[in-house]
Amino acid sequence: xxxxxxxxxxATKLFSPPLRGDLVMRPRLLKxxxxxxDQRLIFVTAPAGFGKTTLVTSWLAQQPKKAAxxxxxxxxxxxxxxxxxIVAAMQRLETGACSTVVxxxxxxxxxxxxxxxxxxxxxxxxxxxxxxxxxxxxxxVKSAEIHGLVDFLVDRIxxxxxxVITSRVTPAFSVxxxxxxxxxxxxxxxxxxxxxxxxxxxxxELMHLHLSESDIAILEQKxxxxxxxxxxxxxxxxxxxxxSDFIQKLTGEDRFISDYLIEExxxxxxxxxxxxxxxxxxxxxxxxxxxxxxxGINNSQSxxxxxxxxxxxxxxxxxxxxxxxxHHLFDELLLSRxxxxxxxxxxxxxxxxxxxxxxxxxxLDAIEYALEAQNYEKAISLIQNVSFSIQDSRRRxxxxxxxxxxxxxxxxxxxxxxxxxxxxxxYHSNFNKVSDFLExxxxxPPEKITDEPIPPDHAFAYPLLAALTxxxxxxxxxxxxxxxxxxxxxxxxxxxxxxxxxxxxxxxCLALGDIESAYAYLTDALNLIEKDDAWxxxxxxxxxxxxxxxxxxxxxxxxxxFQEIRSEGEARxxxxxxxxxxxxxxxxxxHYEWNELExxxxxxxxxxxLAETSTSIDRLLFGLGALVKLKICCDYAKHIDDKFMxxxxxxxxxxxxxxxxxxxxALQARLDLHEGKQQEALMWAEAFVRSHPEVxxxxxxxxxxxxxxxxxxxxxxxCMQLLQMLQxxxxxxxxxxxxxxxxxxxxxxxxxxxEMELALSQLCNLxxxxxxxxxIRTFVDEGENMQRVLQIxxxxxxxxxxxxxxxxxxxxxxAFPNQLQPAKEIIPSLLTPRETEILxxxxxGLSYAQMTQALTITDNTLKTHIKRIYSxxxxxxxxxxxxxxxxxxxx
Numbered sequence: 001x002x003x004x005x006x007x008x009x010x011a012t013k014l015f016s017p018p019l020r021g022d023l024v025m026r027p028r029l030l031k032x033x034x035x036x037x038d039q040r041l042i043f044v045t046a047p048a049g050f051g052k053t054t055l056v057t058s059w060l061a062q063q064p065k066k067a068a069x070x071x072x073x074x075x076x077x078x079x080x081x082x083x084x085x086i087v088a089a090m091q092r093l094e095t096g097a098c099s100t101v102v103x104x105x106x107x108x109x110x111x112x113x114x115x116x117x118x119x120x121x122x123x124x125x126x127x128x129x130x131x132x133x134x135x136x137x138x139x140x141v142k143s144a145e146i147h148g149l150v151d152f153l154v155d156r157i158x159x160x161x162x163x164v165i166t167s168r169v170t171p172a173f174s175v176x177x178x179x180x181x182x183x184x185x186x187x188x189x190x191x192x193x194x195x196x197x198x199x200x201x202x203x204x205e206l207m208h209l210h211l212s213e214s215d216i217a218i219l220e221q222k223x224x225x226x227x228x229x230x231x232x233x234x235x236x237x238x239x240x241x242x243x244s245d246f247i248q249k250l251t252g253e254d255r256f257i258s259d260y261l262i263e264e265x266x267x268x269x270x271x272x273x274x275x276x277x278x279x280x281x282x283x284x285x286x287x288x289x290x291x292x293x294x295x296g297i298n299n300s301q302s303x304x305x306x307x308x309x310x311x312x313x314x315x316x317x318x319x320x321x322x323x324x325x326x327h328h329l330f331d332e333l334l335l336s337r338x339x340x341x342x343x344x345x346x347x348x349x350x351x352x353x354x355x356x357x358x359x360x361x362x363x364l365d366a367i368e369y370a371l372e373a374q375n376y377e378k379a380i381s382l383i384q385n386v387s388f389s390i391q392d393s394r395r396r397x398x399x400x401x402x403x404x405x406x407x408x409x410x411x412x413x414x415x416x417x418x419x420x421x422x423x424x425x426x427y428h429s430n431f432n433k434v435s436d437f438l439e440x441x442x443x444x445p446p447e448k449i450t451d452e453p454i455p456p457d458h459a460f461a462y463p464l465l466a467a468l469t470x471x472x473x474x475x476x477x478x479x480x481x482x483x484x485x486x487x488x489x490x491x492x493x494x495x496x497x498x499x500x501x502x503x504x505x506x507x508x509c510l511a512l513g514d515i516e517s518a519y520a521y522l523t524d525a526l527n528l529i530e531k532d533d534a535w536x537x538x539x540x541x542x543x544x545x546x547x548x549x550x551x552x553x554x555x556x557x558x559x560x561x562f563q564e565i566r567s568e569g570e571a572r573x574x575x576x577x578x579x580x581x582x583x584x585x586x587x588x589x590x591h592y593e594w595n596e597l598e599x600x601x602x603x604x605x606x607x608x609x610l611a612e613t614s615t616s617i618d619r620l621l622f623g624l625g626a627l628v629k630l631k632i633c634c635d636y637a638k639h640i641d642d643k644f645m646x647x648x649x650x651x652x653x654x655x656x657x658x659x660x661x662x663x664x665x666a667l668q669a670r671l672d673l674h675e676g677k678q679q680e681a682l683m684w685a686e687a688f689v690r691s692h693p694e695v696x697x698x699x700x701x702x703x704x705x706x707x708x709x710x711x712x713x714x715x716x717x718x719c720m721q722l723l724q725m726l727q728x729x730x731x732x733x734x735x736x737x738x739x740x741x742x743x744x745x746x747x748x749x750x751x752x753x754x755e756m757e758l759a760l761s762q763l764c765n766l767x768x769x770x771x772x773x774x775x776i777r778t779f780v781d782e783g784e785n786m787q788r789v790l791q792i793x794x795x796x797x798x799x800x801x802x803x804x805x806x807x808x809x810x811x812x813x814x815a816f817p818n819q820l821q822p823a824k825e826i827i828p829s830l831l832t833p834r835e836t837e838i839l840x841x842x843x844x845g846l847s848y849a850q851m852t853q854a855l856t857i858t859d860n861t862l863k864t865h866i867k868r869i870y871s872x873x874x875x876x877x878x879x880x881x882x883x884x885x886x887x888x889x890x891x
Contacts, residue, residue, distance in 0.1 A: 009088045012285065012317035016057050016069040016134065022206045023058065024198050029191060033059045036185030040157045041178055042164045043171070046189035048328055049228025052166040053136055055192065060132065065162075066093045067132040073284065075368075077143040078397040079113035080105065083120060086133065090124070093131055098123040107573025112613040115576055117149050125158035137328065138167040147173045154178065193225025202227075207234040228313075228327070235268075235312075266337070276303050277312070278341075281334035282349045282372070285317060286324045293356040294349060347373040358382065367402060376406045380414050396424035412441040415457045419497075422464050427536070429578070429614040431472050432653060438465065449481035454489070462486035463501035470504055471616040473657035476511035476698055479504055496537070499528030503541040510544055513697025513733040515551045522548065535572050536579060539565065543582035553736025555590055555773040562587045578614035581607045585626055592629060595776040595815045601630060612646065617660050620647045621667075625701070628667050632674045633781065644668060659699070662688070666702040673709055678833070685709040695725050697733065704741070711749055714834035714865070719749055740770055744778050744786065751785035752832065754871035759789045767793070767804040774808070780815045787816045831872060831890070838865050839890060843882045 033055075036042055044052045060067045068089035076082050084105055087098045101119040104111055141147065151173035154163060165171060178184040194202065199220040203209050211219070223229035266274050280291050291300035304324055307314040313330035317323040326334065338346060350373035357366035363382055370379040383402055403411060403421040411418050418441060425434045438444065443461045445454075454462075466482035469475050483505040490498050506521030522545045529538050542565040549558040566583050569575050575583075588603030608623035624643055630636035644664060651660045669684040685706045695703055703726055710719035723746050730738040743766045750759035770778065779786050794809055831839065834855075841851045852862050870876060873884040 009084060012323050013071045013073070013085065014069060014089050014092055015071075015318060016060065016067065016136075017053060017315045018319075019054075019057055019061055023054065024194070024202045024206065026055065026058070026198065029055055029187065030059055030062065032185070032187060032191070037162070039178075039185045040162060040183045041154050041175065042162070042185045042187070043175075044164065044166045044187045044192075045168070045170055046187075046192045047168055048332070049226060050189055050192040051227040052192065054227075055187070056134060056136070056164055056166060060134070063132065065130055065132050067134060068093050069134045070136065072135060072137045072140050074140050077141060077146065079143065079145050079149060080116070080397065082141070082143075082146050083113060083116050083149070086135075087120065089133065090127075090131075094128060097127060103573070104576060107576070111576030112578070113145065113149055114152070115613070117152060121153065121156055121158065124161050127158075127160040130160050130162070132162045132164060134164045134166070136166050138165045138171055139169050141171075144172075147171070192227070194220065194227060194230060195225065196220055199225065199230060202230055203234055207237075209234060209237055211237075228330075231313075263337075272297075273303060273307070276300070277307075278334050278338050279345065279349055281326065281331050281338055282346060283353060284325065284368075286314075286326075287322055289360075290353065290356050294352050347375070351375055351378075354378065354382075364398070371402065371405045376410050379406065380410065380417055384414075384416055396427060399424045400428070408440055415460060419460050422461065426464055426467065429616060431468050431615060434464065434468055445482065445485075449478070449485055454485065456489055459486045459489035460494070460497050463490075463497055463504060466504045466508075467500065470507060470511075471618050472654040472660075474511065474618060474621075474659040474663070475657070476508035479508035480512075483508070495528045496532045496534055499525045499532075499534075499541075500537065501525075502528065503537075503544070506541070506548075507544045510548055510551070511698055513700065513729065513735060515548050515733055515735055519545070519548045519552075535569070536574055536577065539569055539574055539579045539583065543579075543586060546586045547582075550586065550590070551735050551737050553740060553773060555593065555775070559587060559590050562590070576610070578610050578616065578619065581611035581619050582622060583607075584610065585623055589626055589629070592626070592633075593777050594774055595780065595811075597634060601634070601636065604630060608643070615650050615653070617647065617651060617654070617657075620650065621660070621663050624664075624667060628670055631671060633777070640671075662699065662702055666705045669709065670705045673712055678709075678713055681709045682713050695722070695729070697729050697735075700726065700729075700738065704745070707745060711745070711752065712832075714832045716749060716753055717864075720746070723749065736769075740766065740775060741778055743769075744782050747789060748782040748785045751789055754868055756789070756792075760792060763789050763793060767809070771804050771808045774811075776812055776815050779812050787813070831869065835865055835869050835872075836890065838862070839869055839881065839885055842866070842869075842878050843885065 033042065044056060046052055068086075070085045070089045072082075072085075076085065083101075087101060087105060090097045091102075098120060100123050101116055104116055104119060135150075150165075150171070154173075154175070155177070157163060175184050196217060200213070200216050203211050203216055203219065219230060219233055223233065266277065269277070276291070276295060276297075279295055280286055283290065283294070286304065288301035288304060291304070292298055304314065305321065308316065308321075308324070313327035314324050315327060317325060325331070350369045354366045354369035354373060354375070357363070357369060363386060367379055367382045367386070370376075370382060379402065383399070399420055403417060403424075406417070411421070418437075422434055422437065425437070438461055443458050443465070445462070445465065462482045463486050466479045466486070469482065470479045483501040486501045487498065487505070490501065492498075502521050503525030506518045506525060509515070509518035509521060522541050525541050526538055526545070529541070542561075546558050546562045546565065549561055562583060566575070566587070569580055569583060574580055584603045584607035588600050588607055591597075591603065592600035604623070604626040608627060611619040611623040624647060627636065627640055627643060631640055644667075648656075648661075648664060651657065651664070654660075665684055666688070669681045672678075672684075673681040688702060688706060692699070692702075703722060707719050707722045707726070710716070710722070723742055727739060727742045727746070729735075730742060743762060747759050747762050747766065750756070750762065779790065790809065790813055793804075794813060837855070838851065841854065846854070848859060848862060852859055855862070870881060873881055875881045875884050
């Protein structure tokens with residue numbers, strides 16, 4: 001048998017149950033519904049058997065509006081499947097409805113449900129005619145995510161739509177706002193109870209019992225108007241010779257009444273029908289061939305037709321009378337009786353149902369019944385026959401649910417099953433669940449990875465553990481160790497897992513600054529993964545490959561690669577998933593470098609939005625770093641504090657990994673510096689340096705922020721030493737992009753120190769290096785010091801082997817937000833805050849001893865600052881310095 005590729009939409013769930021001709025008309029409730037037509041949401045809530053569905057179908061039959069119907073069941077707790085049913089129901093009403101959201105739902109990697117719902121609401125607003133959407137049996141929905149979606153939908157429901165929800169319990173989402181706005185209509189169990197007149201019509205006119213008014217009153221009182229209770233009583237009364245005695249025996253609450261009545265109903269059915277009812281109660285949906293196979297008979301079709309004719313709680317699911325289901329309460333009562341009388345039959349019946357579905361090509365249903373039968377070996381065998389793609393988010397949800405029903409010891413024995421389960425959870429970003437699951441099945445590598453042998457099947461988990469480590473802790477060294485262990489054991493035929501291992505080995509090399517190794521490993525990984533056509537995995541490693549090319553300084557080539565990946569990802573429908581975030585953030589930062597700020601902002605914001613749909617810390621931090629650049633450059637301030645808090649909260653779920661928290665603190669310190677909070681920034685920098693005796697490429701971002709803070713706070717010597725160390729590391733790894741950035745910072749520092757010759761010399765080299773790739777913001781972000789030295793070059797005072805084009809130089813100068821001030825006005829801005837403070841003390845005539853005491857600095861440090869002040873003001877003593885400061889407005 002071929003592998004089944006997906007669970008299709010079950011058309012029978014989109015039909016409203018057909019109305020019977022023998023119904024009690026309920027004008028009081030129909031009027032209540034008619035009076036609610038201007039309200040956005042109608043709740044019909046009551047326990048089982050109160051006629052909720054019948055009331056709604058009766059009302060719809062009188063409505064001029066078209067109605068879309070979705071009968072919900074336990075399998076609809078997957079948000080994507082839930083939305084798919086709503087869309088399918090709406091499409092039955094109007095050709096071309098939901099045209100925007102349909103291709104997104106059908107894509108291999110659909111967007112997260114919140115995004116899909118936004119598109120769906122926009123589509124619903126475009127409906128040609130007003131209509132009604134009914135969500136029947138909503139109480140089966142247990143997913144908090146779906147409750148959130150429905151809450152969002154009803155809060156933003158367009159005028160073209162009214163929603164009706166039937167449920168046994170009050171739905172688990174907030175409606176207080178709708179209630180306050182009079183946009184909610186509610187019908188509850190009290191409203192749905194049959195009154196005396198309705199009970200009389202049902203018992204005497206429809207069931208033809210000819211009961212006295214006193215017997216009717218007793219029945220109404222004892223069943224409390226419970227419709228199903230009355231129906232069960234009526235069926236029992238048809239078989240009784242003394243109706244009043246039967247009525248007098250009815251006592252107790254609904255459940256006791258129903259148990260008693262079903263015994264009476266079944267007692268008066270032929271043995272064949274009684275057996276049919278009880279044994280077929282295990283089926284979610286009934287059809288004659290399935291029932292024949294279950295019971296070993298050949299007349300199920302006639303039994304089904306007779307049950308429907310006799311009003312025995314059988315509901316047709318299509319117009320051809322091929323598929324049925326029992327009324328939910330009736331089915332529960334039948335199952336309770338089966339569990340009580342013949343519990344040993346339940347797994348046997350479920351096993352037969354599984355066999356029938358398997359033989360008829362319905363593998364997914366066969367799995368469900370095998371799990372109900374607790375035939376886990378068969379369920380595993382069937383699951384292995386399902387074509388599983390990690391790109392199919394709906395299939396991943398089913399895979400997770402199936403695996404969680406199977407005992408851990410059996411899952412542990414099936415390498416296929418637990419690997420696919422991990423992949424499924426991984427691509428839902430359920431990283432903590434993955435970690436817990438691996439520990440439960442015994443895959444728990446030590447803190448320090450050694451040469452000790454591991455079970456061969458554990459090698460399949462190590463690449464995913466490595467990915468988990470990278471996404472949640474940034475610990476690139478552990479990522480390499482895990483993958484190195486896996487690659488030594490994984491079979492050559494395991495293309496996907498070897499590809500994942502090499503890919504994350506390469507991404508770890510990138511994080512550690514070894515970009516040449518990163519390029520080689522990522523290229524090898526992509527060649528392996530593409531054999532499996534797992535493009536949602538390839539997308540991750542292509543984004544890292546783009547970053548490697550950026551690190552090489554080849555910006556134009558990186559832009560072309562990102563565009564190629566983006567086009568392919570969009571063509572494959574992957575552009576709404578969180579893995580696409582870096583495909584947007586990478587180009588966003590390139591456009592930022594080229595000073596194309598509007599394009600950059602759009603890409604960075606959209607990239608962050610996609611990143612925030614997952615809990616991948618590395619993607620979230622990459623996006624946050626880009627937002628910090630926008631904040632400093634363009635004062636982009638939209639909820640950036642919320643971004644910090646969100647990432648910190650996500651990090652807490654992973655135990656607040658040190659590397660993550662340090663990156664967050666560094667980015668916050670960079671913002672503090674920008675906002676003039678130098679003391680806070682300096683405190684962070686000093687603490688970071690104390691706790692990190694070694695400068696490494698893994699934390700280059702943190703070290704560059706330390707250098708930036710030291711430069712701003714007058715710690716020029718320490719800053720210069722750090723920049724030289726970082727520059728040396730960047731040269732060793734051929735990280736051209738970092739070399740360029742560090743050179744720009746050194747030029748800034750040279751100008752601050754008054755070393756204009758050194759600044760000009762290094763700038764000339766830097767311009768020759770950057771022109772071919774059109775670097776702009778690297779210069780502009782260094783501020784006025786860089787602008788001043790660039791202006792000197794523009795004026796023709798640079799020394800070039802190959803002079804930069806005037807067009808390039810002008811483009812850089814034009815990107816600065818303000819025109820350079822006249823020389824006399826430039827001098828004050830060249831002094832650091834500390835130098836300005838010392839100049840004030842010089843003007844007051846304080847001695848060196850008094851100044852060192854006031855500033856809490858050494859004599860040598862004070863002399864160094866004064867020497868720089870004299871150099872910047874072009875003076876030789878204290879008097880000249882004070883006079884020059886007065887002329888320029890410093891004093």
